[in-house]
Amino acid sequence: QVQLVESGGGLVQAGDSLRLSCAASGGTFSTYVMGWFRQAPGKEREFLATIDRIGSSTYYAGFVKGRFTISRENAKSTLYLQMNSLKAEDTAVYYCATARAARLVSSLSDYYDWGQGTQVTVSS
Numbered sequence: 001q002v003q004l005v006e007s008g009g010g011l012v013q014a015g016d017s018l019r020l021s022c023a024a025s026g027g028t029f030s031t032y033v034m035g036w037f038r039q040a041p042g043k044e045r046e047f048l049a050t051i052d053r054i055g056s057s058t059y060y061a062g063f064v065k066g067r068f069t070i071s072r073e074n075a076k077s078t079l080y081l082q083m084n085s086l087k088a089e090d091t092a093v094y095y096c097a098t099a100r101a102a103r104l105v106s107s108l109s110d111y112y113d114w115g116q117g118t119q120v121t122v123s124s
Contacts, residue, residue, distance in 0.1 A: 002027035002098050002113040009094060009118030016086050016122070022079040022096030022115060029077035030054070033099040035111055036070060036081045038092035038120075045095070047106040049081065059104045088124040093117040 008020040020036070035050040049060045049070035058070050069082040079096050097111035105111075 002029075002032070004096050004098070004113055004115035006094060006096055006115040006118040009120045011121045011123065012086055014087055014122055014124045017082070017084045018086065018120060020081040020083065020094055020096075020118060020120075022081075024077045024079070024098075027098070027113075029072075030074040033101050033104060034070075034072060034079045035097050035099060035106070036068075036079070037095045037097060037108070037111075038090075039095070039117075040089075040092040043092075045108060047108070048094075050099070050104045050106060051079070052104060057104060059106065061106070083120075086120075086122045088122050091120060091122050093119050 003026045005023045036048040037045050039045040047061050048064050051058045051070045055072045067085050071080045095117045096115050098113040099105050099110050
C-alpha cells in the first residue's frame with residue numbers, strides 16, 4: 001500500500017496562487033497514474049486532475065482547466081498541483097490519490113490509495 005502525504009495548503013486571498021505537494025512512499029511511484037481531488041464542506045469529493053506515469057499526459061476537470069496544473073517528479077516520488085487565480089469556491093480539503101490504471105481516469109472508484117488531505121481556504 002502506498003502512503004501519501006499532502007502539504008502546501010493554507011489561507012490565501014482570492015486571486016492568489018498555491019502549490020500543493022503530495023509525497024509518496026511505500027510503493028513505486030513511477031508506476032502509478034496519479035490524481036488530485038477536493039472536497040468542500042457538505043459536498044461530495046470531486047475530481048480535479050490526473051497525470052500519467054511519466055508526466056507526459058494530463059487531463060483536467062473543465063472547471064479548473066487553465067487555472068490548475070498537475071505535474072510530477074518521479075525521482076522525488078512527489079506529485080504537485082499548481083493552483084492560480086484562486087477563488088473562494090476553491091475552498092476545500094485537497095487530496096492526492098493513486099490509480100490502478102494504465103490510462104488517465106477521473107472516477108473516484110478508480111483510485112485506491114489516498115492521503116489525509118490538506119486544507120485550502122480562499123478568502124474573498
